[in-house]
Amino acid sequence: MFRRHFHKRHAHFAHKMMNREDFGFGRGMDGFDPRAMAAMGKERFFKKGNLQFVILKMLQQESKHGYQIIKDLEEQFKGFYSPSPGSVYPILQMLEDREFVSISKDGKKKVYTITEEGQTFLNENMNDAMLTRLEQLKHMDFDKMQESRAQLQDLFRTFMLKSKASFNDEEKKRKFNEFVERTKKELEDLY
16 A cells, blocks of 8 residues: 555656756656647647548548548648547448448448438538638648658757756756747747
8 A cells, every 4th residue: 555655656756847847848758748749730630520521521522431531531631630540430420320421331341421411411511611621731732741840850859959958057058048039039030
């Protein structure tokens, strides 16, 4: 019993230390939080509830199985967006329950086809904002975005390493903070 209590207290202390400003930037033993990098610059591709319309729109063109829907979206957006099975399959189940899609079997796979009810639902509920967003996404240059993302990730890694190195030296910390503020201002002035 004592041992269990000790571990909880120890874990709580470590968690608090790793999130202190003077210890580093967020979680991770070196102060690097990989989740922060993953979330950097990520705008939600589709508002909550809109993925069902994207799926129905895909099924207008041809019948597909769930995995194919996931892979087609990932390919279309060059890896910038890849819905998880945990988001796609419940939507497909809901669309089936509402009779917006029908299912046929291809071996062990379920193939989804949009029904007349699904087509009507799509036509009545697909608003201009959703159509505009789909058009924007269709015309984005994901190859150029991939290059920019790689550059930003490299910059972020360098930033984290150098910021960590400056923590124990007040002069380095001051210079680093000045550099960050200057760079931030230059970026803001670009646009």
